[in-house]
Amino acid sequence: MSVYIAGIGQTAVSEHWDLSLRDLALDAIVRAVKDAEMDKKRIEALYVGNMLAGELAQQEHLGALIADHAGLLPIEATHIESACASGAEALRMAYLHIRSGEIGCAMVVGVEQMTDVLTPRATVGLAGATDADYEVTHGFSFVAINALLARRYMHEYGVRHEDLALFPVNSHANAVHNPYAMYRNEIDVDRVVKAPKVCDPISTFDSGPICDGSAACVLVNEESMKELGINREHCVEIASSSCATDTLTLSARDAPLVLKAARISADNAYKRAGVEPGDIDLFELHDAFSVMSAMSLEACGFAEKGRGCELAKEGQIRIDGSIPICTMGGLKARGHPVGATGVYQVVECVEQLRGEVGRNQVKDAEIAMAQNFGGSGATVVTHILRRV
């Protein structure tokens, strides 16, 4: 059974001190309903991706809360949490729900408010993505863990900070033309390398920002597409969806520089969609930290081990390259409102496949891939999307 994305909505990533969590979610939902040109009363289930509201705002139970605020009661509503992969996981649950045949139309919203919260401790909250008992108690923050990975990557493969810096440079360049991006300014390698360190070797420009945002998608099957009078030309097909896991703790991995779950998740996604890496026209990867971009390209078959930066050096990751990545700014420059990120990635793929992104348009884009990480690749959710 085919599942389609019939509508998309996104809020500009920013510090939204004027909006509550539920208002943020509502904004994206309203935009997605409008984009689908449908009656919201036809939505049969709501899936909410969010990581931090419990800890930062003491608000759990976001399924029913947001269903109520969006005027969707009494529909089924569920909150999905897989750290920073919560957004893509929520999308995947909606996809599976439609595939079960029980419903024909679902709303997915990823939402996160990290700046204007009751408990201003996003760093403590984000540490919940990794192992509280075996990593965090030893003083590791989430940035610290990624810094260890980056340092090891540089040592093992003879890569310089200047090489890794090409990823945020690319993300910033693409964000300039994205009205929903948080940082719409170009940067250069020098600026990345000389910026203050968050945790050596990770500088402020190697790391996604703490921010607020929400993004939403309407999913339908073939039957509901017709019943709801949705324009087929406007739809994008979810060609495949997959999820795989790895240890949260880096020290428990055989080869910490290999994102095993990303490889398995991507391989399953390729197989299920009947495509190969060479068929992917653009790749929205999880550039929470620069080193993750390199490792993600390697895990998904676009570069040999340790050679991810080569693609950046050759300009292959640019809009006009062989494998454009983070085409709307990625986590680094569009922003990384954690539980919403996976939905933003998919929304951007849809925009690309519908040919709507102007200066950032990947020419003749037919197939796009989005990959969302929870932790340092401990949960990896991959979606492949196809133009109808």
Added chain:
Amino acid sequence: MSVYIAGIGQTAVSEHWDLSLRDLALDAIVRAVKDAEMDKKRIEALYVGNMLAGELAQQEHLGALIADHAGLLPIEATHIESACASGAEALRMAYLHIRSGEIGCAMVVGVEQMTDVLTPRATVGLAGATDADYEVTHGFSFVAINALLARRYMHEYGVRHEDLALFPVNSHANAVHNPYAMYRNEIDVDRVVKAPKVCDPISTFDSGPICDGSAACVLVNEESMKELGINREHCVEIASSSCATDTLTLSARDAPLVLKAARISADNAYKRAGVEPGDIDLFELHDAFSVMSAMSLEACGFAEKGRGCELAKEGQIRIDGSIPICTMGGLKARGHPVGATGVYQVVECVEQLRGEVGRNQVKDAEIAMAQNFGGSGATVVTHILRRV
């Protein structure tokens, strides 16, 4: 497509200061695998129901964490949170995943550690089930909200505390013979009514305890049942599954004494299973507070509005009554480890349908219903189970 529960496991509800959250989950998973007499390597996805680990233990991302600890990597793993309905929601997601045709076998675990935690504030955590902005900021705890409901119920229908007290008396009587129950002692109406008040009129005996626990189920489809060599006689069919929502805020409900989401969820479950209330042989309802038992019986069609206590007075809710409830002690006496509760309820239904509970056995039980609430009935998940 039919989905079956092929194996069940549960940890005795208690204060488990000697077990970590992951060890608690593992215990139930190992028991469920053993009960199904299967190879755990055949499990294709893990769904974890949990409400409070993020806030109380600063540990999110329980899907991958528990998949790792249970030796299930690199399978798909997802954490589901719908307040106290997290357990049943996790089960429902596994059920839908199998119904999608993508997998044939899934593990569901509900786990909660509320007593031995980093941040000893279960009451604050539980308030996350209700509206942080519009209720909790005004000083409402979750118990306070239920106390308001109970007081209104008593006023509106001329019900006395002595009438509501019959529900915890029943739950305690049934827990005596359940080795997994937290409180295995009988109580009487006088003890409930004279016990110290948590929040008037709710006494300590009207309220489920703060505790630790985990429960697990293995779900399979017909094909996997054969492939894995699972004994069909040992299986119980999930005849239907459904979820509905209502406002978190009580003040936003037209009729706060009517559990609208419970009614819708139950009606859908009846319809999908092709049964009526009269066909249900036992009902594991969500007796987090005494008043919820009465309201739940009314919402699900077993009693007229305001007449739920009559069933208790007539002895109809006892093991040998017309609609036995909380047959293994319910939330009150078996215990209410919030994110695990929904799975315990289903595990107990399975035990009953397999005829394994000795003195608590409901004679010739063919069809059982489990209903799990998030908040004061803001998310309601209903499962109807049938003997194969």
